[in-house]
Amino acid sequence: MxxxxxxxxxxxxxxxxxxxxxxxxxxxxxxxxxxxxEIAAGTPAPGARLPAEAALATRFGVNRHTLRRALxxxxxxGLLKIERGRGSFVAEDVLDYAIGAxxxxxxxxxxxNKEPSGRILRLEECAAPVAVARGLGLRAGARAILxxxxxxxxxxxxxxxEHYFPARLRGLRAALAAAASITEALRAVGVDDYRRQLTRVxxxxxxxxxxxxxxxxxxxxxxxxxxVNVDRAGAVVEFGLARYPTPRVxxxxxx
Amino acid sequence: MxxxxxxxxxxxxxxxxxxxxxxxxxxxxxxxxxxxxEIAAGTPAPGARLPAEAALATRFGVNRHTLRRALxxxxxxGLLKIERGRGSFVAEDVLDYAIGAxxxxxxxxxxxNKEPSGRILRLEECAAPVAVARGLGLRAGARAILxxxxxxxxxxxxxxxEHYFPARLRGLRAALAAAASITEALRAVGVDDYRRQLTRVxxxxxxxxxxxxxxxxxxxxxxxxxxVNVDRAGAVVEFGLARYPTPRVxxxxxx
DNA sequence: GACCGCTACTTGTCTAGACATCTACACCGC
DNA sequence: GCGGTGTAGATGTCTAGACAAGTAGCGGTC
Numbered sequence: 001m002x003x004x005x006x007x008x009x010x011x012x013x014x015x016x017x018x019x020x021x022x023x024x025x026x027x028x029x030x031x032x033x034x035x036x037x038e039i040a041a042g043t044p045a046p047g048a049r050l051p052a053e054a055a056l057a058t059r060f061g062v063n064r065h066t067l068r069r070a071l072x073x074x075x076x077x078g079l080l081k082i083e084r085g086r087g088s089f090v091a092e093d094v095l096d097y098a099i100g101a102x103x104x105x106x107x108x109x110x111x112x113n114k115e116p117s118g119r120i121l122r123l124e125e126c127a128a129p130v131a132v133a134r135g136l137g138l139r140a141g142a143r144a145i146l147x148x149x150x151x152x153x154x155x156x157x158x159x160x161x162e163h164y165f166p167a168r169l170r171g172l173r174a175a176l177a178a179a180a181s182i183t184e185a186l187r188a189v190g191v192d193d194y195r196r197q198l199t200r201v202x203x204x205x206x207x208x209x210x211x212x213x214x215x216x217x218x219x220x221x222x223x224x225x226x227x228v229n230v231d232r233a234g235a236v237v238e239f240g241l242a243r244y245p246t247p248r249v250x251x252x253x254x255x
Numbered sequence: 256m257x258x259x260x261x262x263x264x265x266x267x268x269x270x271x272x273x274x275x276x277x278x279x280x281x282x283x284x285x286x287x288x289x290x291x292x293e294i295a296a297g298t299p300a301p302g303a304r305l306p307a308e309a310a311l312a313t314r315f316g317v318n319r320h321t322l323r324r325a326l327x328x329x330x331x332x333g334l335l336k337i338e339r340g341r342g343s344f345v346a347e348d349v350l351d352y353a354i355g356a357x358x359x360x361x362x363x364x365x366x367x368n369k370e371p372s373g374r375i376l377r378l379e380e381c382a383a384p385v386a387v388a389r390g391l392g393l394r395a396g397a398r399a400i401l402x403x404x405x406x407x408x409x410x411x412x413x414x415x416x417e418h419y420f421p422a423r424l425r426g427l428r429a430a431l432a433a434a435a436s437i438t439e440a441l442r443a444v445g446v447d448d449y450r451r452q453l454t455r456v457x458x459x460x461x462x463x464x465x466x467x468x469x470x471x472x473x474x475x476x477x478x479x480x481x482x483v484n485v486d487r488a489g490a491v492v493e494f495g496l497a498r499y500p501t502p503r504v505x506x507x508x509x510x
Numbered sequence: 511g512a513c514c515g516c517t518a519c520t521t522g523t524c525t526a527g528a529c530a531t532c533t534a535c536a537c538c539g540c
Numbered sequence: 541g542c543g544g545t546g547t548a549g550a551t552g553t554c555t556a557g558a559c560a561a562g563t564a565g566c567g568g569t570c
Contacts, residue, residue, distance in 0.1 A: 026553060052520060063555045068521085076331075084521045085562035217564080281523060307550060318525045323551085339551045340532035472534075 019060060028069035031060050035070065039079055039090055046092035047156065047248070050080070053088075095158055097244065097251045101195040104183055105151055105159070114153040121213075122148035123177055125167065132164045135228050135239035143167035147176050150213055157214045158249055161242040169237070186237065194237050199227040201251055206243070214245045223251055274315060283324035286315050290325065294334055294345055301347035302411065302503070305335070308343075350413055352499065352506045354480075356450040359438055360406055360414070369408040376468075377403040378431055380422065387419045390483050390494035398422035402431050405468055412469045413504055416497040424492070441492065449492050454482040456506055461498070469500045478506055 019030050035050075044050060050071075051059070057067040071088055074080040082088045095112055097103070109116035128136060128144040136144065144164045151159035163182060165172055172189045179185035186194060206214065206222050214222075222243045229238040244251070274285050290305075299305060305326075306314070312322040326343055329335040337343045350367055352358070364371035383391060383399040391399065399419045406414035418437060420427055427444045434440035441449060461469065461477050469477075477498045484493040499506070 028553080054520085065556085066554060069553090082521070083563085085519080086564080087520065283523080309550090320526085321524060324523090337551070338533085340549080341534080342550060 019062070027060075027062055028066050028073070031062070031067060031070035032073045034060075035074060036077075036079065039074075044090050046090050048090050049086075050088040050090070092156075092248060095153065095249045097249055103196065104181070106181060109151075109153045109158070112153065115155075117152045117155070119150045119152070120147065120177075121150055122146060123173065125173065128164060131226075132239050132241075135226065135236070136164060136166050137236050138166060145169070145173050145176070147182070156248075157245070159242055159244050160210060160213055161240060164239040164241075165237065182238075191231050191237050194229045194231050197228045197230045197236075199225055201225045206245075210243060214243070216245045216248075222246065223249060225251065274317070282315075282317055283321050283328070286317070286322060286325035287328045289315075290329060291332075291334060294329075299345050301345050303345050304341075305343040305345070347503065350408065350504045352504055354451070354454050354506060358451065359436070361436060364406075364408045364413070367408065370410075372407045372410070374405045374407070375402065375432075376405055377401060378428065380428065383419060386481075387494050387496075390481065390491070391419060391421055392491050393421060400424070400428050400431070402437070411503075412500070414497055414499050415465060415468055416495055419494040419496075420492065437493075446486050446492050449484045449486050452483045452485045452491075454480055456480045461500075465498060469498070471500045471503075477501065478504060480506065 019027055021027070038044070050056065053064050053067055053071065056071075057064040060067060071080060071082060075082050075088075079091055080088050081091050093112065095108070095114075097108060105118070106116040124146055125143055126146050127141045128138055130140045132144065133140045133142055136142075138144070144167055147163040147165075149161050149163070150157055151161065169186075169189050169191070172185060175185035175188040176182070179188060201223060206216065210222065211217065223246055225240075225242045225244070227240045227242070228236055229240065231237050274282055276282070293299070305311065308319050308322055308326065311326075312319040315322060326335060326337060330337050330343075334346055335343050336346050348367070350363070350369075352363060360373070361371040379401055380398060381401050382396045383393055385395045387399065388395045388397055391397075393399070399422055402418040402420075404416050404418070405412055406416065424441075424444050424446070427440060430440035430443040431437070434443060456478060459477055459479060461471065465477065466472060478501055480495075480497045480499070482495045482497070483491060484495065486492050
């Protein structure tokens with residue numbers, strides 16, 4: 001009397017989606033379909049990490065190679081980004097920041113069909129640092145208003161900006177505290193229109209605070225953009241210093 | 256004293272391209288590069304079959320899975336077409352036959368940057384079959400001139416055509432034997448211009464002779480096009496019956 | 511704090527074998 | 541000639557194990 005042969009592979013765990021073996025559709029194809037649906041449903045969310053290949057293989061009750069085949073297919077479709085040594089991540093569409101003369105944060109985010117929001121981190125009067133004073137056309141140490149702000153798209157941080165305004169704009173600090181956007185606050189103090197005069201882009205690694213606020217590891221570079229905004233008369237109304245997390249954000253120059 | 260451990264895999268045969276193991280580039284990537292070069296150099300030629308995966312794996316001294324990975328990459332690039340149960344074939348660009356009123360064989364081929372040529376298989380006077388007589392507007396059994404021709408592009412067969420002409424065109428048979436093209440022969444007997452009045456397309460499997468001439472297996476369908484050409488006055492000057500091998504040739508309708 | 515090395519975890523590659531599935535073709539019987 | 545059947549050979553899928561190589565974080569050292 002012989003014992004029944006053990007199944008060739010471990011059965012998938014109870015709650016898992018059932019894969020049909022010995023039917024027409026390949027296992028890796030079925031797995032890709034399941035993952036595609038889950039991603040479309042929002043879990044895991046864009047940017048989130050998937051379980052490791054070994055864990056997913058266990059979940060579906062298949063060999064790691066079979067599972068890899070499914071992940072490769074999804075990566076080719078652009079749904080996943082697989083990073084060696086780190087894991088597989090649900091692709092999040094890159095926010096192209098198209099630098100134009102009149103680009104406003106909320107318009108930028110809305111153009112990507114996301115909901116813009118923001119959090120004021122700091123709002124105070126201070127002495128302008130040297131680089132800022134030069135940008136604003138002031139003497140070093142002159143008084144300036146500083147607004148530090150975290151920009152979010154659909155709740156995910158996409159920018160960390162410092163805005164310096166010359167102190168000559170009376171009432172701006174109160175307006176910034178009350179208004180929903182910088183554009184609106186400037187209008188409240190008489191600056192109807194402004195445009196970007198200059199933008200300079202660089203990159204560096206974030207410090208701990210920046211990494212925490214933007215929710216990125218400290219090894220991911222930031223794009224750092226300095227810009228100068230002027231009013232219709234050409235007077236400087238703002239010096240901005242923006243930090244964007246890569247690769248979530250890319251900057252595009254529009255001539 | 257121990258014997259040296261045997262190599263994990265068989266060494267590639269003497270004449271084969273050397274692959275560098277334990278260097279930065281993956282084996283499958285090196286193999287893909289070698290095959291890409293060979294295809295670019297023309298051997299194997301477009302349409303030709305590559306050796307089977309097992310044979311190629313032996314040639315490069317790798318496992319079949321490793322070789323498959325290289326083939327898959329090339330297939331994704333469009334350089335190969337892999338067909339289950341048949342083999343891997345160097346992709347050949349499909350000849351789109353754009354049906355226009357004045358499409359001539361040589362122009363068609365030249366538009367694809369290939370060199371047109373042809374071989375006359377038959378040239379004789381015969382009694383027109385019923386279908387042909389109807390196309391030519393003659394009584395069944397009326398005398399007609401038949402030209403059967405194999406058309407080639409860069410030496411590869413792309414069409415097999417029967418051309419029927421009404422016997423009223425005196426001297427055409429001699430002209431066809433002497434001229435390089437039908438257009439030229441017709442001009443020699445006074446038909447300066449002609450245009451396609453009608454084309455009807457169907458498909459069927461080839462018989463043994465057709466398969467042999469077009470160098471395709473008998474299981475590959477032929478595109479069959481009947482067409483009627485008329486001169487400036489509207490009189491029928493030719494009834495054509497063309498057979499094209501799929502998928503080498505596709506027919507495109509131009510409105 | 512900065513730097514280094516260690517370690518755990520992750521993805522990438524290669525090998526090996528088994529079986530499924532499809533194609534082409536020869537063969538046979540009618 | 542026609543159609544079915546068998547067979548060899550091709551690609552497709554899955555499992556299994558091993559090792560390479562990259563990443564991140566921890567802890568020790570200076």
